[in-house]
Amino acid sequence: MAQHQSAIPAPENLPYVIHQKTAGESYPPGTDLYRKKEHLKKKRLESEHIPLSMTMSCILALICTFIAFGAMVKTLQMLNYLRWIDRRREEKSWMNVEASVVFIPMLCVLFLAVRLQAVQYCRGDPELFGLPQRWVKTAMASCTGAALLGIPVHLSVEACQGADKTQRTKCSICCGMVLRTILQSLMLVVYVCILVVCLGVALMRQPGQFHLATEHSHISPAVICTVFLSIVYFLVYLGLVTWKKVNEIGLWGQRMRFNTPQEYLENVNSNVDAFAPMLCVCFLGTRIRALQLDPLHGDMEPWVQSLFYGCSACFVLHTIFSVTSTWMNLRQQDSGGQYSVGARTPASILLEVLKLLLVALITVGVCAVSVRFFTTDTHAIADSQPLALTLQCTVLLTVMYFVVYLMHTSVVTVQLASKSSHNLPMVEVYFRHAKDSLDFCPKFSILFLGTFMRALHLTDGEGAPQAWCQISQCIATATIVALAVVRGITLVMNKHTGACTCFIYILSIVAYACAVENAFAIWIMTPESASGPGSTVDRGPDNALALLMKAAVRKSVVSLF
Numbered sequence: 001m002a003q004h005q006s007a008i009p010a011p012e013n014l015p016y017v018i019h020q021k022t023a024g025e026s027y028p029p030g031t032d033l034y035r036k037k038e039h040l041k042k043k044r045l046e047s048e049h050i051p052l053s054m055t056m057s058c059i060l061a062l063i064c065t066f067i068a069f070g071a072m073v074k075t076l077q078m079l080n081y082l083r084w085i086d087r088r089r090e091e092k093s094w095m096n097v098e099a100s101v102v103f104i105p106m107l108c109v110l111f112l113a114v115r116l117q118a119v120q121y122c123r124g125d126p127e128l129f130g131l132p133q134r135w136v137k138t139a140m141a142s143c144t145g146a147a148l149l150g151i152p153v154h155l156s157v158e159a160c161q162g163a164d165k166t167q168r169t170k171c172s173i174c175c176g177m178v179l180r181t182i183l184q185s186l187m188l189v190v191y192v193c194i195l196v197v198c199l200g201v202a203l204m205r206q207p208g209q210f211h212l213a214t215e216h217s218h219i220s221p222a223v224i225c226t227v228f229l230s231i232v233y234f235l236v237y238l239g240l241v242t243w244k245k246v247n248e249i250g251l252w253g254q255r256m257r258f259n260t261p262q263e264y265l266e267n268v269n270s271n272v273d274a275f276a277p278m279l280c281v282c283f284l285g286t287r288i289r290a291l292q293l294d295p296l297h298g299d300m301e302p303w304v305q306s307l308f309y310g311c312s313a314c315f316v317l318h319t320i321f322s323v324t325s326t327w328m329n330l331r332q333q334d335s336g337g338q339y340s341v342g343a344r345t346p347a348s349i350l351l352e353v354l355k356l357l358l359v360a361l362i363t364v365g366v367c368a369v370s371v372r373f374f375t376t377d378t379h380a381i382a383d384s385q386p387l388a389l390t391l392q393c394t395v396l397l398t399v400m401y402f403v404v405y406l407m408h409t410s411v412v413t414v415q416l417a418s419k420s421s422h423n424l425p426m427v428e429v430y431f432r433h434a435k436d437s438l439d440f441c442p443k444f445s446i447l448f449l450g451t452f453m454r455a456l457h458l459t460d461g462e463g464a465p466q467a468w469c470q471i472s473q474c475i476a477t478a479t480i481v482a483l484a485v486v487r488g489i490t491l492v493m494n495k496h497t498g499a500c501t502c503f504i505y506i507l508s509i510v511a512y513a514c515a516v517e518n519a520f521a522i523w524i525m526t527p528e529s530a531s532g533p534g535s536t537v538d539r540g541p542d543n544a545l546a547l548l549m550k551a552a553v554r555k556s557v558v559s560l561f
Contacts, residue, residue, distance in 0.1 A: 050458055052522075053127060054137040055115040056450060058144040059108045063446050064519045065148055066104040070443070071512040073098050078505045093158035100154055102273055104147060105442040106233050109280035110194070111140055112449060113226040114201055116287055120220060121206040124461055129207040136200030143193035146186040153183045187241070194234055198227050221305040222287035225312045226280045232316060233276040272322075274405060274435075275315050275362065277442040282366050282398050283308055285449060289391060292461060304369060311365040318358040325351040349417050356413045363402040370395045388534025389470040390452045393477040397441045404484060408435045430488035437483040440511060444480065447518050448473055454522050455530040463530035469521035470532050476514035479507050 052060070073094045079085045114136065118126035126132065132140075160176035201223060290300050328348045408431035415428060451473075455463040464470070487504055 050527075052454070053115070053457070055111050055118075055132065055140060056454060056457075056522075058140045059111050059115075059446070059450055060519065060522060061144055062104050062111075062147060063108050063443060063450070064515075065151070066101060067443050067447070067512065067515045069094075069098060069101075069151065071508075071515075074505070074508050074512070081501065081505075093155070093161075096158060097151060097154045101147065101151060103234065103237055105277040105446055106230055106273075106280070107143065107147065107190075107194070108446045109226060109277055109284060110197060110230045112284050112446070112453070113223045113230075113280070114140075114197060114204075115453065116284060116291070117201055117204060117220060117223045119457075120291065121204065125457075131204060131207070133200055133204065136197055136204075139193040139196035139200070143190050143197070146189040146193070150183055150186045150190075153179055153186065157183060191234065191238065194230070198231060201227055220287055221300070221308045222283040225283050225308045228312055229276045229280055229315060232319065233272055236272045236319060272319055275318065278398055278401050278445070279311055279315060279362070279366070281394065281442065281445045281449065282311075282369060285391060285394050285398070285445075286369055288449065288452065288456075289387075292456065301372075304372060307365045307369055311362050314358045314362045314365075318355055318362075321351050321355050321358070325355070352413045352416050356409050359402075359406050359409045363406045366402050367399055370399055386534050386536075388452060388464040388532070390448050390465055390473055390534070393470075393473045394445050394448050396477055397438075397445050397480065400481065400484070401438050401441045404431065404434050404438055407431050433488035434484040437487045438480065440480045440483070444473075444476055444511070444515065447515060451518055451522055451525075454525055455532075455535070458525060458527045458530045459535070462536045463527070464532045464534035466521055466525065466529050467532040469518060469525075470534075472514040472517040472521075476511050476518075479511045479514070483507050483511070 073091070076087060076091050076094060080087060080091055114132050115126070118131035122129045122131055157176055157179045160172045160179060201219065204219075286300070286304070325348055328345065328351070408428070411428045411431055451465040451469060455465050465473075483504060486500060486507070489500055
């Protein structure tokens, strides 16, 4: 080595360049190495198609199927309402199937949390380092397949039941029993896979290349709260399914004897359905924004993390109080076996007030997180990372969802406290239908976050969904807001019911069309097209050299595995 060094003498007065760079972060914009990195980056993206990850594929399959099936149910309802067809029994069967897969949005947010944790550990590209773990990906795929396969199986069960018990043949009864057994087996697979996915998040470890940043290798509070809420959600859902099965078998008495308590338990489950998915959307949306502003760390202030834990605790307390108040209401049974809503004890009224207080605390926490992390002046670097329309629409849907739910809960609590349902009847009807219209919010918020995460993955954290995709998201958001405003008018005013109902169906069709457009945008999104509003992708001549360095890193790392 010394002979080779002496054979080629070093020139005198050799110029040198000092590159200022923080360990683990990218080169500052404007430097030569930054321009070279951008050049290699663009070359890589131009020459390589980046497929959807397993996690995003599962999320897209689940949420698109759920939205599509909901659109089919709405279409059938509209055709029956217009009396173009007469399929009331099929409408009821399809609504039962839709209610049986109401857990899909919660499943999607759990998968999103796993993806975000892997992105944090791998600094933006989990596939290079095999995260999430292979067995976690297998569990996600199995869970997705079981959930989707359960839809046609449940439809077959409904078809075997027939229009009337007298019309059922022995063959149809046997087929129904076999199909119900298959459906229960599929649900068992879903629960086992959920347990495996939650375990995978806890056991996920940072790759060895990033072990220097040990202070940032912990699980994000947003992910912790999402996993925790998912566990609580599915435990409550499992309790409802178990109660139904016990009722069908007749272990606690004559079959269907506990039908009214079952309706109360379904009400408890609806409260869980209302809070858990949108709370997780708020947590994950905040985490995505934090990683966009600070790709290396994605740190959040301690008080924001405390809000995450506080909202999760309020959700658990609200669930406990709902179960307790349900149990107390079931004891208010008259001699005829009926349950009187107006017969409320002071203890039950106190529980309703406490539930209202918890809803108010959750709403305040969600609004505080939204104001803190979804405004353009949040950080000093926010000017270089503008807030995309996708995140703005997600924030609007989240805040509106909890505000409307708080208003409805307030009116209901006033009615219960006054021991009369005749106080504020029209107001309660209006807010109840507005709340029902906001069932679109979890579905579309998850779809919006999916498009944004896909854009960030394709552009190393600098892109945003296509402009036309974000425009459709704004249209969908405006449509959902209009549905919440208009839907209750038909019952409150009791005028122009037919015209208002047709208008509601038209708004629903527009919303579903926007959902199809967003799903299509994810499939065709490329690094070049992921440059909509909120993107920081540089299209100038300095970026004409773009992204080969990352391609070389990708190939070298993949070769190690």
